[in-house]
Amino acid sequence: MFDLSGKRAIVTGSTRGIGRAVAEALIAQGARVVISSEDVVDTARVAAELKMPGLACDVADDIAQKSLVDFTLDTLGGIDILVCNAGITGKPGPFADADMDDYARVMAINLRSQVVLCNLALPHIAASGGGAAVLMASLSSLRGNGRINTYALAKAGVAQLARNLAVEWGPQGVRVNAISPGFIATELSQPLLDDAAFMARRMAMTPLRRPGTVAEVAGAAVFLASPAGAFVTGHNLVVDGGTLITDGS
Template sequence: MFDLRDNVMLITGSSRGIGRAIAEHAAQAGARVVISSRKQEACDAVAESIRAAGGEAIAVAANAGRKDELEALVDRTLDEWGRIDTLVCNAAINPHYGPLETIEDAAWDKIMGTNVRSNLWLANMVLPLMAERGGGAMILLSSVAGMRGCMNIGAYGISKTADIGLARTLAVQWGARNIRVNAICPGIVETDFARALWEDPAVAEPSIEATALKRLGRPDDIAGVALFLASPAAHYVTGTTIVADGGMTATINM
């Protein structure tokens, strides 16, 4: 039920962190993976590592905020393997740290464009192709920041709330065509992207204390959830959000 042999998986933001972990574990499970992020050199390094370990991978650089580059990414994948079975939208940015009252319009637009609109662009490019082949899966990487209010990453959190809504709506609109769409909400994961959080003791220590497992997340912790959602084991799972936060949102200290 967890076999991904011959599954063609396109993963944005996969040159490092959670996206890279998803790609590496998917390749180990038999998937053909497309590595994509903004820098070709970084993508090439991950793809070469996967191939060296016996997996199948190609590297295609694309800025998720640019529609033409996403179109080229999809076209390159189709040229190589002829289809896309699983679309993982992991690319995200957060150029603003602080309260919403201090955010510039340009930063707001960039966050919402890259973190939300790009996922809709990809859905509209890829899901019709999946439907023609009889189905597929789309996975959006949201965040627990999208489920709670945030003091300093509020704009990012709002974009991740929107991704949860996008997953639900796409699941409803495409379910009759055998396409499943789900979201994953990680807690604080030790990645370069979240370094400002987990390297700050004032943030990390209370977060660990408020987490049932008493540790922060690792990229591999999230990769397993993504592989489940891509696999036949999740064939009746759609329109939902899986929280992988070590019990942070389940914990009340009292």
């Protein structure tokens, strides 16, 4: 039920962290994956390591995103799976102190880019007989947050985008879902992993009492992209060890 043999995929932000884990998991199930990030050198290196095609793409650039889709069509012959993973956190702090230029960039990369890429790719997924898109949201979008407000706001929009697109594209056999990871151990989260006070507080709020792994988020993406998730669409799958549902006791 998780076999993806012959499927053709794009994964943005796939040179490290969750994005790379998703790409590796799709490949392990038989998919061919176009590797992509904004960094030309990183993209080439990871594409070579995974023995897959790669193209650098700044998702804030609409023309670059069209080039990514065109490259995938030329290289793989079609698109069956789209994973919109690229994103940035932006500057921390309350909305009262928001830098509106930073706000615009966070919104452009985390939300607008996913709208644009879905508009470019979903018609080709439909033309291939149907498939799946997985949009990366966040646990932060499901709770109040005093530090990464713009990021959380953008990610809430991503979850709604998945619902809207699921309604729009479902009749053409295209499923669209979101994933909301909680606290995941990555290179970017290492400073928090090293902060004993933060970890004690956060793990007390997490029933499984540990951070998640990138492989666990990737497993959710494989489920949503594969026949195992064939009747799931418009859903926001929370992968957080139970943080969302606990009262901290």
